[in-house]
Amino acid sequence: MKPRDRLRIAMQKSGRLTEPALELLNRCGLSFRQSRDKLFCFGEGEPVDLLLVRDDDIPGLIAQGVCDLGIVGRNVLNEFKGIAGDGGAALTEWRSLGFGRCRLSVAVPHDMAYNAPTDLSGLRIATSYPGLLGAWLRENSVDASVITLAGSVEIAPKLGTADVICDLVQSGGTLVANQLRETDVLLQSEAVLAGPQSLPTDERGDMVELLLKRLDGVIQVRE
Numbered sequence: 001m002k003p004r005d006r007l008r009i010a011m012q013k014s015g016r017l018t019e020p021a022l023e024l025l026n027r028c029g030l031s032f033r034q035s036r037d038k039l040f041c042f043g044e045g046e047p048v049d050l051l052l053v054r055d056d057d058i059p060g061l062i063a064q065g066v067c068d069l070g071i072v073g074r075n076v077l078n079e080f081k082g083i084a085g086d087g088g089a090a091l092t093e094w095r096s097l098g099f100g101r102c103r104l105s106v107a108v109p110h111d112m113a114y115n116a117p118t119d120l121s122g123l124r125i126a127t128s129y130p131g132l133l134g135a136w137l138r139e140n141s142v143d144a145s146v147i148t149l150a151g152s153v154e155i156a157p158k159l160g161t162a163d164v165i166c167d168l169v170q171s172g173g174t175l176v177a178n179q180l181r182e183t184d185v186l187l188q189s190e191a192v193l194a195g196p197q198s199l200p201t202d203e204r205g206d207m208v209e210l211l212l213k214r215l216d217g218v219i220q221v222r223e
C-alpha cells in the first residue's frame with residue numbers, strides 16, 4: 001500500500017455514533033470539509049482525514065491499514081477481534097470515549113423460567129454477535145444453536161425463528177415492547193478509539209499522540 005502522510009480515521013457515516021464522534025473530534029480542534037459523496041472528509045487544519053463508513057466495516061479497515069484509527073462501539077470491535085483471528089488480535093482500544101453506551105445481553109420471553117445460562121441449552125438464540133455469544137456460551141458450557149441475524153433480532157422469538165435473543169440494550173424499552181426480559185450481560189459497551197497495537201512510526205504517529213493528548217483533555221473536562 002502507498003505510504004500516507006495524513007492520518008485517516010474511520011467513523012460511522014450515519015447512525016448513533018456519527019454526531020457525538022464528530023463533536024468530539026471538533027472539540028479536539030479538528031474540522032473537516034465534507035466531500036460531496038460524503039465518504040471522505042478532508043481535514044482542514046491538521047493532517048487528519050475521515051472515512052465515513054458503516055460501523056461494521058471499521059475494524060476491518062484498520063486491520064487492513066486503510067485507516068489508522070477508528071471510532072466504533074466496543075461491541076463491534078470485540079466481535080471482529082473474536083472472529084478475525086490474527087488480524088483482529090492486533091487491534092486495541094486506545095481510549096474509551098464515554099458515548100454510545102449500551103450492553104450486549106441475553107433476553108428471554110418474559111414468561112420463560114430462567115435461572116442460569118445452562119437453561120439455554122438446546123435453545124435457538126438469535127443475535128447479530130455470533131462471535132461474542134459463541135464465546136460466552138462456551139465459557140458457560142452451554143450447547144445452544146446460534147442464529148445470526150443482521151437486524152430486527154428482538155422480534156425473532158415472536159416470529160418463532162428463535163427462542164431467545166442476544167442483542168444490544170440501552171434503556172431496555174425495546175425488550176419490554178417485545179415482552180422480553182434481560183437475564184445476562186455479556187459486554188458493557190461504549191464508543192472507543194480503536195487502532196493497531198503499534199502506532200505508525202512516521203508523522204502520523206506524532207499526530208496520533210497529539211490527538212490522544214487532546215482527547216484526554218476533552219474527556220477530563222467532560223467527566
Ligand code: PRT
Nearest residue numbers: 015016054055056073100101102168169170171172173174
Ligand atoms: O449503518 P451502520 O451499520 O453503520 O449502523 P448500525 O445500524 O449497525 O448501528 P447504530 O447506529 O444503530 O449503532 C451504532 C452503535 O451504537 C452500536 O454498535 C453500539 O455500539 C451503539 N449503541 C448504543 C446502540 C444502542 N445504544 C442501541 N440501543 N446500538 C443499537 N441499539 C439498538 C439495539 O440494537 C436495540 O434494537 O437499540 C435497541 C435497544 O435500545 P433500547 O433503548 O430500547 O434498549
Ligand code: ZN
Nearest residue numbers: 054055056057
Ligand atoms: Zn452496523
